[in-house]
Amino acid sequence: MSFIPKVSIIIPVYNGSDFLPQAIDSALSQTYKNIEIIVVNDGSNDRGATKKIAKSYGNKIRYFYKKNGGVASALNLGIKKMNGQYFSWLSHDDVYYPNKVQAQIDFLKKLKNKNVVLYSDFDLIDNTSKVFRSVRINSSAPEKFQFALIISSPVSGCTTLVPKTIFDKIGLFKENLMTIQDYDMWFRIAEKYDFIHIPKVLIKSRRHPDQGINKMxxxxxxxxxxxxxxxxxxxxxxxxxxxxxxxxxxxxxxxxxxxxxxxxxxxxxxxxxxxxxxxxxxx
Structure with missing residues (x-):
């Protein structure tokens, strides 16, 4: 039986008009075609620039606007609206390599238990999209993953692929957290589910002065x-x-x-x- 699940790529964005087109284009360029792209505008106050860019893609994406509440709340709205069986996070200033989703689906095909979270290595890029470093993650045994979450930073959220059913069981991102919502979620998930590392570079994670994490x-x-x-x-x-x-x-x-x-x-x-x-x- 073929394994071709729908993957929902969710892009939370706040005042991200400078980089949003690159993120959306990288999602649209995925070699794996059974995807949907959901852009969640988290109350941007950029005079409609973010909305204009998202709307320019027409029915190639699904667009939602919400009152500003932080990344967690934007991700949660995307999860509630998604039609896919798997969740794939893409920050508005990051970029997927074309094989991101395909590589993860191919990996899942080989697993008997597909109710796991996949994560991968990644490249770091600057505000001009130039790669300045490749980050190779030290793989951790699933049973020791919570320890890895404490003493290191093994997961870049945009490298992950998460079954929707896990959110149904564990719950959504905690919206009272503005900066640590991802590691809180990974720790909760790792209590009951395995995290498996794919030793491939699948995304470009951007570093730039205007990042929310730098401002907070x-x-x-x-x-x-x-x-x-x-x-x-x-x-x-x-x-x-x-x-x-x-x-x-x-x-x-x-x-x-x-x-x-x-x-x-x-x-x-x-x-x-x-x-x-x-x-x-x-x-």
Whole structure:
């Protein structure tokens, strides 16, 4: 039996007229043809520029406008409107390589269990679309993926392919989160489903001064520290052993250095204090 599921490419956009055409064009250029493209305008205030660009594609895309509420709310509207069996996120300033979806569907065909999340390597591009670095991800065993989410950043959201049924079971992105909504979602999904890495570069992830993450660095730090502090403090010894296969001391040290490297100093300090607490108990 052939496996040709519909894939919904969802593009959340806020004041993204400069890069939106490249994103939409890359979605339309996919070699895998059973797709739909959904553009969600998250209340852009750019004098109609974003709307004009999206509308210029006619019935090649589906366009929705909503009051500004953040990326999570735009993604959630797209998920609610999607007709596909798989969700594929494309930020308005990122670009898919033509084989992005096809490579992932081909990979899924080989799996007995297709209810998994796929993610891949990616290129970094600047505001002129020039590639300046390729990011190769260190694969993590599915059962240790939550540990990887704590100590590193293994997933770029736009590389993912997610079965719609997972959102039906886990729930949608948390709309109260403005910067860490993706890693909150991955952590929740990884509690019950496997993440599988495809060692191929499938997208171009753009870095530019006007990115939302650059404009919300203080909020990003606050949300990240709150999120990881809660995660690290609530993990039981048995859960830690399950997701890391490490003794508590080594786990907390890994969290200390990993979170510090990610820029979450408060949660890094918490992990270090938990490490010191173990040492005190041993004397």
């Amino acid at each position: 660095s203080t909020l990003c730090s606050k949300e990240g520290n709150t999120f990881y502090t809660r995660i690290v403090s609530q993990l039981t010894p048995s859960k830690i052993l399950k997701i890391s296969n490490q003794k508590l001391g080594k786990f907390y040290l890994a969290c200390t250095f990993g979170l510090y490297k990610k820029g979450y100093k408060k949660s890094s300090l918490l992990a270090f204090r938990m490490f010191l607490g173990l040492r005190e108990k041993s004397y």
